[in-house]
Amino acid sequence: MKSRVSSAIDFNALGVQSDHARVPYSSDISAYGWIPVPMICFNGGNGPTALFTAGTHGDEYEGQVALRKLVQLLSRSRVEGRVIILPALNQPAVAAGRRNSPLDGGNLNRVFPGNADGGPTSMIAHYVATELFPMADLVVDLHSGGSSLDYFTVTLAHPGRDDVEAQAVRRLLDVFAAPYSIITDGSGGGAKSTLYAAAEQCGVPAIATELGSGATLSRDGLTIAEDGLARVLREYGIAPDLEAKQAVPTQFVRFIREGAIFSPCQGLFEPFVTTGEKVSTGQAAGVVHRLDETPSDPVPLTFAAAGTVAYRRFPTLTATGDALFGLFDAQ
Missing domain, CATH: 2.40.50.100 (RNA polymerase II/Efflux pump adaptor protein, barrel-sandwich hybrid domain)
Known part of the structure; x- marks a missing residue:
């Protein structure tokens, strides 16, 4: 089913475009309104496409800040591939400073692949899964502990469905190079309903991070996010001129x-x-x-x-x- 979410961005056009993913939502005060989910696309022509998201949970801030800073950096950089950035993916939750959406109680990282005719949270997931994943060659979804957890810095990934996908996931983990990496089936969390699990089902290598603790900003977590994103964009040839710190090899744990x-x-x-x-x-x-x-x-x-x-x-x-x-x- 086609997504009901729309955007004025032409993802095939060269240059920089900024708009919203417009999520239809009928409320008591706006019968035919829509929710504005901020989105920006940098397109330099030939090259891979990176999809970067944060604010999947609204009370997790390292990723939100890292992506906003990345937008400013890419505005001054040469981009050869394409970068699609959504720094506040669950915009209602971000605006409320909550893990879940105040509109429908939805946990965006528990409803993938979503539903075109569902509530706003499910519609956002469906848009990502059906409209953005098909364009992406890699996905990074930035999370942290949020209000309820003090989390050690790790990246998480599903293993891929075959050897080729497994190698692509491993490469992405190695390039991002957080201190620790975990390949998981998701059984201790959202199983197959998370963003990075849904990306795996579309054949797209994807990782998720845990970068901090509490509803505040970890300086160390923010630095890890900024350095990891820059390495990914440089090493995949999307923004080859970006300065990126040399990676310390990630340690794989379980x-x-x-x-x-x-x-x-x-x-x-x-x-x-x-x-x-x-x-x-x-x-x-x-x-x-x-x-x-x-x-x-x-x-x-x-x-x-x-x-x-x-x-x-x-x-x-x-x-x-x-x-x-x-x-x-x-x-």
Whole structure:
């Protein structure tokens, strides 16, 4: 089904064009309105096409800022291929500073490949999957921990459907060169409903990042995003004159499924370790102070496996089932 989202950008025209992906939305105050999702296209002619997105979750800021800075950089640079940039992909969530859209509650990274006749979040996903992926030779979707997680800096990728796709994914991870990289089937997160999983199903090499923690801006995460994007554009011949720092080889690691800890009750989360810290099996991870039983002892949390802390919950207030810790280790 054809997307109902439209744009005035002619992606085949040379030069720089800026407009919106216009997402139809009928509200109480605008019966025939549309949501403006900012988009810019740099087209220098022959060469690969890179699709860069951020703001898939509205409370994750390193990618949003990195892409806005990249727009300014590319405006002064020679572009031989094509770069399509959407720095606020879920614009309603970005404007509200929330992970999910305030319009329909949609988590954009859980609804791919979307639905042309769905709500605004699903329509955005469908537009990306049906209109933008077919033009793209590579995809980078920039995420960070957002309001709920303190995340160690990693890139994530699905493995590809065959050896050729696997090599293309590996090359993209190596060129972006975040400190750590994880090839995953997505079973611990959004499975096949994420942006980078949907790109895999279209045969497009794609990576997603985790660059920071909290609803703020990590300087280190922003730098990693800027350097990684510049390396990608340079090494793929899209913007060959960009200055790019030489990459330190990424280290490939894997999530330890049995290492995840979830809150056993509602309460106040007191962590004993932080992200990037190495932990051992049986080590105390923290406690949860129960809200409903003030005289009771806090509920202890213990690591069931050894590894490195990939993420921990950022807010202190927690509910039953909230993810508190995740681990990875070297492959």
